[in-house]
Amino acid sequence: MTQVSDNELLFQSLCIGAIELPHRIVMAPLTRARSTDRVPNELMEEYYYQRSSAALIISGATAISEQGYGWHGAPGIYTAEQVEGWKRISDAVHASGGRIFLQLWHMGRVSHPDYQSGQLTVGPSPIAATGEAHTPHWQEAACRSSGHEYIGNCKRH
Numbered sequence: 001m002t003q004v005s006d007n008e009l010l011f012q013s014l015c016i017g018a019i020e021l022p023h024r025i026v027m028a029p030l031t032r033a034r035s036t037d038r039v040p041n042e043l044m045e046e047y048y049y050q051r052s053s054a055a056l057i058i059s060g061a062t063a064i065s066e067q068g069y070g071w072h073g074a075p076g077i078y079t080a081e082q083v084e085g086w087k088r089i090s091d092a093v094h095a096s097g098g099r100i101f102l103q104l105w106h107m108g109r110v111s112h113p114d115y116q117s118g119q120l121t122v123g124p125s126p127i128a129a130t131g132e133a134h135t136p137h138w139q140e141a142a143c144r145s146s147g148h149e150y151i152g153n154c155k156r157h
Helices: 006-010 042-050 080-095 138-145
Strands: 014-016 019-021 056-058
Touching: 042 080
Parallel strands: none
Antiparallel strands: 014 019
16 A cells, blocks of 8 residues: 555545545635625725635625525625626636535524614524624724714814
């Protein structure tokens, strides 16, 4: 039996179901918060295209529904415009020989009413999440509660 070094194993092909990977270098998901109005954009397309030499890219977290949204700047995949944004990204990755999986996401109870038009969040448990949620308005609220004026950032009186 021939022993294979770690480096040799890393560069061997691998099948994941019907997907043939040319090597075993996989890009883990990073939620970069770069979408515009929840729509995947050109900046995201460039980001994933630049990394398409990985055998497989797993995208950043992507909301599956309006109700499942809960991370400022994260993209969704529940409107036609969002689907088109992801199509442009996957087309760019595929044109470069890459493969991409979309990480589907529902924030559940850790979302925030700011993302739900003031409605309560929906999740598998009636128990409220603990801690803080960072919404588009969190910095403004934190500044005002500490007695500062908010003008794009925190300013002292």
